[in-house]
Amino acid sequence: MRKPRRIGFNTGNCCRRSGSKSNSCERLSVQNKQYDLCQNVLSRLHTAGVLRHLVLIGSWCLVVYREYFRDVGVIHAVRTRDVDFLVPQTPKFHGKVDVPELLNDLGFITGFRGQHGVMMLEHPEVMIEFLVPEHSRGSDKPKDLPQFGVNAQALRFMDIALMMIIQLPFGAIPVNVPHPAAFALHKLLIVPRRTNAEKKQKDLDSAVQVLKLLDKKGELSIAQDLLAKFPKPWRKVILKTLTDNRQGAIAEQLT
Template sequence: MEKEHNLFLSILISLSRVEVLRDIILIGGWCPLVYREYFGNPVEISMQRTADLDILIPNPPLIHKEVDVSLILKALGFDRKVSLIDGYEKYVHPDLEVEFLTPERGRGREKPYAIEKLHINAQGLRYLDLIQSHVMKTSFRGISLNVPEPSAYVLHKFIVSGRRKESFKKEKDIETARQIGEYLLDREDQKKKMRKIYLGMPEKWKKDLMKIVKRTSEKIYAFLNSLED
C-alpha cells in the first residue's frame, strides 16, 4: 500500500497548496490513518486503507477560492470518468480512485451537484449530514485538514453499512466502526462526544444504527442503549 499512501499524501499536499483543504472534509476509508496519528498510533486502530478516496463537499458548498481541482488530479495522473447514465464522475488512477460526495437533501436528485468553484461535481448521499455537522480540524503528516469527529465517523459507518449491497464492503465498514468505536469508549472525552452525537440523531437513524450495533458490538450497544434510559 506504499504507492497508495504516497499518492494520498500527494493529493493532500496539492489541495493544501491551493487552499482547498480548508473547505472540504476527508471521509471514508482513509480517515482511520488520520485518527491513528491523532491518537498517538494506538494498536487498536488498524493501518488498513482502501483504494477509494472519498471527499465531502459541504452542502451548501462554502468554497472560498476558485480552483480547478480536476486539473490538479489530472496532473497527478488521474483520469476523469463520467457515467453516461447519471453523469456521476470519479477520478481514476491505477492506485487510487477519488470521488466527491455531498449531503443529499429533501427528495434528492438523480443527477450530481455541480461544485462550480472547484470545477467538479459531487454525488448526493443520505446520512452525510451526520458527518457535516460534526467536523474537527487536525493535522496529518504536518498537513492541516478536516475530518469527521471520530464518534460521528463511527456512527455513520454503522448506519451506511446497512445500505451496502456488497457483503465485503459491508463487513469492512462494520469492522472499522467496531474497532474505532470500542477504542473511543475507553477515552472519557470521546465517550462524551459519542453520547452527544448519538442523542442528537433523528430517531429513525438511531433505530437503523442500533439494529446493526446490537449484533456487531456488545460494548458499543451497551453504551448507546444506556443513553435511552
C-alpha cells in the same frame, strides 16, 4: 514548513522471501504508493486553498485517526482506492481552482459514471470522488461545483459527517475529518444498507474498533451525545446493528 511525516511500512525483509510473505510485500508496496499519492493530492489541494473547504471521509479517515488515538492503541486501517471528499452545500470558497487540471500531471484522468455523469478522478492507485449531503430525494443528478471544476454526488446521511468536524494532520498537512464518533455512527447506520458482504463487514469492523478506542480514551460520551441528536429511527438502526453483531455492551453504553 517541516518535512511531512510519512507513515510507511517496512518492506525490506518480506521482499527477500517467497510465497505468502512475498504477496504481503506487494500489498505493502501498493499501500506505500497509495499513501504517497494521497499525500501529494492533499498537499496540492492545501496549497491551492481548496482543502480547508473539504472534509475527508471514508476509510482513509482511519489513517488520519492514528494520530488521534496514538495514546490509547493502534487503529487498523484497511484502505481502498477510493478517496472521498465531502463538500458542504455552500462551501465558502470565493476563488476558482480547476481540480482535475491541478492533479493532471500526477496521472489522474477525468472519468464519468452513471446516467447523469458523476465525475471521478481516476488513477491506477487512487480514485477521487466528491460528495454532498442529499437534502432532496428523487434526483440522481450530481451537483455542479464550478469553483472546483468538478461535480459531486448527493448521498443520504452525509450530514452526520458535518455534525462534528475536527482537524488532524496527514503527515504535516492539516485535514478536516469527521470526529471519530461521527465516523463510527455513520458507518453503523449504513451497514444494514450494504449489499456487498465484504464492505458490510469492513464498515462494521471499522465502526466497532473506533468506538472501542473512544471508550479507552474516555470519549465514548461524545458518541452518546451525537447519537441522542439523531432521529429515533436512525438511533434504532444503529443500536440494533451493534446488538445483532455481538456488540451489545457498546450499545448499552450509548443509550
